[in-house]
Amino acid sequence: MTDWLSRHVPKIVLAPTFVAVLLFVYGFIAWTAWVSLTRSKLLPRYEIDGLIQYERLFASPRWDTALSNLFVFGALFIGISMILGLMLAIFLDQKIRIEGALRTIYLYPMALSMIVTGTAWKWILNPGLGIQAMVQGWGFESFTFDWLINPDMALYAIVMAAVWQASGFVMALFLAGLRSVDGEIIKAAQVDGIPTWRVYTAIIIPSMAPIFLSAFIVLAHLAIKSFDLVIALTGGGPGYATDLPATYMYAMAFSRGDLGQAASSAMIMMLVVFTIVVPYLYSELRAKND
Amino acid sequence: MTDATLTQTGREPRSAGALIGRRLLRWGLYALLCLFALYYLLPLFVMLTTSLKSLEEIRTGSLVALPREVTFDAWGKAWSGACTGIQCEGLRPFFWNSVMMAVPGVLLSTLIGALNGYIFAQWRFRGANLFFAFLLFGCFIPFQVVLLPMARMLGIFGLAGTIPGLIFVHTIYGLGFTTLFFRNYYVTIPHELVRAAKIDGAGFFRIFWSIFLPLSLPIAVVTIIWQFTQIWNDFLFGVSFSSAGSQPITVALNNIVNSTTGVKEYNVDMAAAIIAGLPTLFVYIVAGKYFIRGLTAGSVKG
Numbered sequence: 001m002t003d004w005l006s007r008h009v010p011k012i013v014l015a016p017t018f019v020a021v022l023l024f025v026y027g028f029i030a031w032t033a034w035v036s037l038t039r040s041k042l043l044p045r046y047e048i049d050g051l052i053q054y055e056r057l058f059a060s061p062r063w064d065t066a067l068s069n070l071f072v073f074g075a076l077f078i079g080i081s082m083i084l085g086l087m088l089a090i091f092l093d094q095k096i097r098i099e100g101a102l103r104t105i106y107l108y109p110m111a112l113s114m115i116v117t118g119t120a121w122k123w124i125l126n127p128g129l130g131i132q133a134m135v136q137g138w139g140f141e142s143f144t145f146d147w148l149i150n151p152d153m154a155l156y157a158i159v160m161a162a163v164w165q166a167s168g169f170v171m172a173l174f175l176a177g178l179r180s181v182d183g184e185i186i187k188a189a190q191v192d193g194i195p196t197w198r199v200y201t202a203i204i205i206p207s208m209a210p211i212f213l214s215a216f217i218v219l220a221h222l223a224i225k226s227f228d229l230v231i232a233l234t235g236g237g238p239g240y241a242t243d244l245p246a247t248y249m250y251a252m253a254f255s256r257g258d259l260g261q262a263a264s265s266a267m268i269m270m271l272v273v274f275t276i277v278v279p280y281l282y283s284e285l286r287a288k289n290d
Numbered sequence: 291m292t293d294a295t296l297t298q299t300g301r302e303p304r305s306a307g308a309l310i311g312r313r314l315l316r317w318g319l320y321a322l323l324c325l326f327a328l329y330y331l332l333p334l335f336v337m338l339t340t341s342l343k344s345l346e347e348i349r350t351g352s353l354v355a356l357p358r359e360v361t362f363d364a365w366g367k368a369w370s371g372a373c374t375g376i377q378c379e380g381l382r383p384f385f386w387n388s389v390m391m392a393v394p395g396v397l398l399s400t401l402i403g404a405l406n407g408y409i410f411a412q413w414r415f416r417g418a419n420l421f422f423a424f425l426l427f428g429c430f431i432p433f434q435v436v437l438l439p440m441a442r443m444l445g446i447f448g449l450a451g452t453i454p455g456l457i458f459v460h461t462i463y464g465l466g467f468t469t470l471f472f473r474n475y476y477v478t479i480p481h482e483l484v485r486a487a488k489i490d491g492a493g494f495f496r497i498f499w500s501i502f503l504p505l506s507l508p509i510a511v512v513t514i515i516w517q518f519t520q521i522w523n524d525f526l527f528g529v530s531f532s533s534a535g536s537q538p539i540t541v542a543l544n545n546i547v548n549s550t551t552g553v554k555e556y557n558v559d560m561a562a563a564i565i566a567g568l569p570t571l572f573v574y575i576v577a578g579k580y581f582i583r584g585l586t587a588g589s590v591k592g
Contacts, residue, residue, distance in 0.1 A: 009494040010413035017406055017465055018421060024462050025428040028436040035438065044442070091323055104578055105327045108334075111574035111581065113523035115540045116567040119547050120333040123340065123556055124353065134353040168330065172582055225432050228525040232544055246526075249434045254530065259438060266434040277430045285423055 029270065036263035044259055053264035063265065066243040069155055070272075073244065074223040076159045077166070081219055082212070084163065085170025090200060092171070093178045103175070106168035114165065118232025121161040122148065151241035154234050158242055162229055166222060170215050177211035178204060213280065220276050224269060245269045341365060341561035348556050364557035368565055372558050374545040377534065381565055384542035388522055391453050391538055395460035396517040402461070403468025403513060404506060408498050410469065411476035412484050422473070429466035436463075437530055444531055451533030459531060460521045467520075468513050471584070475509035476502060508580075515577055516584035519570050539566045 005012075037048045057063050088106060092099050109117060124130050125148045132145040147153035147160075181204050189199045227246035234242045236251070243251075245265055253262035336353060341364050343357040351358070370380035410422050440459060441450065449455030479502070487497045528538040537545075543566045547559045574581050 006493055010409045011415060013405055013494070014409050014421075017402065017425070017469070020462055020465070021425055021428055024436065024440070025431060026424070028439040029431065031439040032435050044438075088323075088326060091319055094319060096320070096323065102323055102327055104575075105330050107578075107582065108571065108574055109330060110585065111519060111570045112567045113525065113540050113543075113570070115523075115525050115544050116563045117333075119543065119559060119563040120337050122547070123560060124333060124336055129348060129556070130353055137352055164330070164333065169585060172585065221430060227434075228540070231525070231529075232547070235548070246432070246434060249437075250526075250530075253438055253441075262434075262438060266432070266437070269432040270435045273430055273432050277427070281423065281426060281430070285419075285426075 032263045032266055032270075035259055036267045038260060040259040040263070042257040042259070053260040054268075057261060057264050057268070060261075062240045062243060063245075063248055065240050066245050066248040066265075067268075069242060070224065070244050073155055073159060073162075073226070074220060076156070077162045077223050078216060078219040080159070080163045081167045081170050082215060084167040085215065086174050086205075088167070088171040089174035089178055092175055103172070106171050108168070109165045110169045112165070114226075114228035115232045117161055117165050118229050121157070121164070122233050125157055125160075148234065149238055151238045154238060154242045158226075158230060158233055161233060162222075162226065165229075166219060170219070173211055173215050173218075174208070177208040181207055217277065217280050221273065224273055224276075245272075337560045337564055341368075341557050341564060343557055345553070345555060345557060364555070364561040365565075367555070368546070368558045368561035372546045372555075372562060373549055374537075374542045375534070375549060381539060381542055381546070381562055383535075384537055384539045385565070387453060387532075387536055388539040391456045391460070392518055392521045395457045395464065395521045396514055398457070398461045399464035399468045399517055400510065400513050403465060403470075404472045404503075404510070405498070406465070406469040407472025407474075407476050408502055410473040412479070412481065412502075413494070422469075425466050425469060428463075429470070433463065433526055437526075441530060450531065451536055453536050455531055456527060456536070456538070459527050460517075460524065463527075464517050464520065468517060471509055471513045471516070472506070475506070479505065511577065511580045512584040515573055515580050518573060519581070519584075522570050542566075 034046065034048070035044050036053050037050065038045050039047075039049050039052065092102060096102065125145070127133070127144075127146040127149060130145075132143060135143040135145070147157040185203060186199055189203060190196075194202075225246060226244055227250065230236060230242055230244055230247050236243045236247045245268065249262050249265040249269065252258045252265060332354075339355070339357055340348060340353075342360045342362070343351065344359065344361055344363070347358060368381055370382050371378060372380045374381075374384070406425075410418060444450040444455045444459075449458060483501060484497055487501060492500070522538075523540060524538070525540045525544070528541045529544075532538065532541060543562050546562050
């Protein structure tokens with residue numbers, strides 16, 4: 001008995017986590033998937049009724065806006081953060097004397113809550129007293145910077161705040177990558193008289209491909225989950241102009257009382273994450289096992 | 291530095307013109323880097339100065355101007371007088387809600403993660419790899435997909451709108467990352483150690499307690515900082531699963547900023563935002579090295 005016990009202790013200790021993950025991750029996903037196939041409104045109903053919720057979802061102009069916002073926001077947020085992060089990392093890699101201090105400054109926004117970031121940028125971007133008023137006060141009376149209340153531009157205000165928050169983190173990732181490149185190769189290239197920029201474009205950056213992938217995964221993940229920042233900065237407005245799938249889902253679940261729509265929109269979010277993350281996880285785990 | 295790189299290349303030093311060019315380039319580089327530092331610091335600067343101004347000065351002065359007259363009124367109000375809806379007790383009760391939520395949440399998820407990681411790294415069994423992959427995938431799901439059933443389940447167990455409910459949620463959904471951190475750390479410890487300890491008659495817990503735990507300080511710090519930042523900064527779970535009395539600070543801050551009653555007090559908003567950000571900012575400044583390690587470990591590996 002004690003022998004059996006001691007042999008199975010690891011499994012027994014792991015069992016609660018196993019059950020929790022099975023139930024609260026996979027069980028709950030299954031529940032949401034199920035409800036997304038029903039006509040649930042305020043309360044969940046369990047009679048399956050086909051893809052009616054998905055049809056409603058894709059017929060809804062608000063969801064349409066939310067989904068296309070996600071792609072615009074995601075592309076800009078990921079693209080700008082990557083470029084800015086890589087640029088800062090390369091610049092910092094030039095034996096800069098105050099590197100430690102600069103790194104700390106570039107990265108601190110990542111420690112803040114998105115709600116704090118949103119609050120700060122909401123104040124800076126508010127047209128009445130923020131940047132617009134400041135520049136007008138300098139004598140440029142016709143200067144306008146009203147992104148936050150302009151339905152066509154509000155999404156870019158969110159991109160701005162999101163880039164501010166995450167680009168330092170991308171910088172840290174890339175800097176770690178630059179430091180791990182074999183110094184001998186770089187030295188050899190320099191001996192051959194290859195100019196520094198060529199060393200970067202031809203040797204260093206291509207060797208950092210896995211880091212690009214990691215940064216992309218993390219940023220894409222952040223973009224899809226973006227909820228706090230939108231709530232704090234625009235609340236999804238003006239109108240629905242800055243709605244994202246995450247805010248759509250929340251509105252349906254907690255203010256509209258439309259569980260069917262909430263569940264189906266959550267499932268689409270899940271699907272988007274799935275298509276990005278699963279191939280990545282698969283290759284990571286396989287590489288580790290080999 | 292420039293001279294050193296030149297001689298390193300083993301070629302003749304270039305002309306004086308090229309040297310001046312290099313020096314200029316270097317100055318340009320420093321200028322650019324400092325410009326970016328300003329960009330990252332500006333929002334913090336504006337928050338701080340705004341929080342120290344009177345409303346009158348905010349309306350008449352410039353966004354980036356230093357306060358003519360420093361006043362801490364806004365800080366006092368943000369801490370104990372600002373309205374988060376019908377309640378006007380400031381952030382103080384919600385700050386303690388967050389503390390009461392974060393401390394047990396961090397400790398529980400770290401402890402369980404350490405045990406799990408120890409098993410995944412050193413006590414492999416059939417199916418462990420598959421389970422680990424399933425656990426990892428759980429780190430990536432958008433939480434929207436579990437929001438509805440979790441709300442119902444918390445309701446059924448009487449945990450809806452309570453701090454224990456939030457602790458539970460944060461512990462469950464933090465386990466993926468904490469397990470990952472510890473597993474990746476314990477994997478580097480040679481298996482021979484466990485084998486030798488087993489021959490000496492030590493059991494599962496004994497080996498964990500006397501061999502692994504004492505080695506765990508660095509990874510424990512990384513995990514604790516990671517979890518603390520996650521839980522303290524969380525908004526989605528907080529806003530979905532809390533009621534008026536149990537809201538964490540992020541939800542309260544959002545309510546203060548977006549409350550529509552009365553005059554908009556920007557200085558109070560800014561003071562409140564700084565108060566809400568202070569604990570994680572403090573952790574970052576004190577233990578930045580570990581903070582970065584957690585971020586990169588959480589992303590590169592998982």
